Amino acid sequence: MPTEPDASPVPRPEPRQASWRAKLMAGLIVTSPVGSIVIGVVTGAIFILGVDGVRAVLAGLLVGGASWLVMGVAVIAYLPVDRANRSIHKELMTRMETMRADPMPASAETQLQALAQELGAALSSTASDEERRRLISQLQHPR
Amino acid sequence: MTTSLEWALGYGYVRLWERLHRAEEEKLFAAPPDELIAEATRDTLRLQGSNLENRDLLLDQLQRAASVLAFNAGVSAGVVPASASVVAGLAPPFHSGDDLIARRLIRQVRRAINEYRDDRRLALVRARNQLLKTIILTALVTYQLVALAVLAGVPRPAFTSAIAYFLIGATVGLFNRLYLDASAETAVEDYGLSAARLLHTPLLCGLAALGGALIVPLLSAQITPAIDTGAAAAAPPLAAIFDITQRPFTLVLAAVFGLTPSALISRLQSEAEKYKSDLKSSEAPAAH
Secondary structure (H helix, E strand, C coil): CCCCCCCCCCCCCCCCCCCHHHHHHHHHHHHHHHHHHHHHHHHHHHHHCCCCHHHHHHHHHHHHHHHHHHHHHHHHHHCCHHHCCHHHHHHHHHHHHHHHCCCCCHHHHHHHHHHHHHHCCCCCCCCCHHHHHHHHHHHHCCC | CCHHHHHHHCHHHHHHHHHHHHHHHHHHHCCCHHHHHHHHHHHHHHHHCCCCCCHHHHHHHHHHHHHHHHHHHCCCCCCCCCCCCCCCCCCCCCCHHHHHHHHHHHHHHHHHHHHHHHHHHHHHHHHHHHHHHHHHHHHHHHHHHHHHHHHHCCCHHHHHHHHHHHHHHHHHHHHHHHHHHHCCCCCCCCCCHHHHHHHHHHHHHHHHHHHHHHHHHHHHHHHCECCCCCCECCCCCHHHHCCCCCCCCHHHHHHHHHCCCHHHHHHHHHHHHHHHHHHHHCCCCCCC
């Protein structure tokens, strides 16, 4: 049986940690649609306030760019980029917890443990040894 | 792609759904017969309401596999009976090997449903990212227009009028979005596509309003013959076009042109609604 579970210990994947540069890049990308609009708005506002020509454009770039950077930093500081969408995260967690409540083959358990790590969920054994042995026996000797 | 970027772009969640589905399929394959029969019945209900292209084939496959499992388990309640035609290798009396085939068939059907749903999720994420790229490029081009006006030293009243036209178009466009959103499906997660569309609307409608406010006076001057000379009238200067005090009717023009991108916006919306409807139609009939 190709997906038959075995009793060998399941290797747990290493968690992947993003560097601050990668996080900042992600924050800037998330806020780039708003950031690019903000630069234009700020430039226009500076011009209306009385600054002319190149100075207005440069000031708009500087102030707008700084605003964009602040938004990007705020996103990575206050909103967890690793959980960019709370409702999807919650749905995935619920499905995963439901699955982990039952015994399952080792291949499924490996997938689920990797998933749990990526979601930042606490890892626990998905099935007791007795349950696993019962499952293996059942698969080896189907009725 | 780094992990953070993957989350920011939304592809990470699609990958996690795929991983969850693979685990679910493995678990299903090894499930006890009663659970497997119940899951097969549940998948039958999911398929019956779905838009999968090979839905009938999958339903047939599922019903036969469930019949084999039910026969071997000695149960009949809740199992949809197989049709009269017989698939090779799955004819009664059933053997233990048939049980394995039935399990594989049920797993295949589950995988087909899962892949269909994952494809739709990926399509939503791609559409959202594509729209975000369009927003960024449009915003940058708009910025260049603003910078050009500033560097050219346009009169400030004209600049303020142009901003007023833009804002009127953006407001009308957003108002139109209220109408479009009233008919939208909101129960299905769209991975940020509706939020991207919300950001896209004022930018697009504002630019359309600005373009309309500029083009219509220029064209009408060229088309309408002057009474005294018979020749085309001279085009009004830009400073006069972008002067609300001289031409207040241009505000109406801006409002009208602010509505023109609605066809494009509603097409984007209907495309997203199709993906969401596909996801909704293949959803499990009950929470699990």
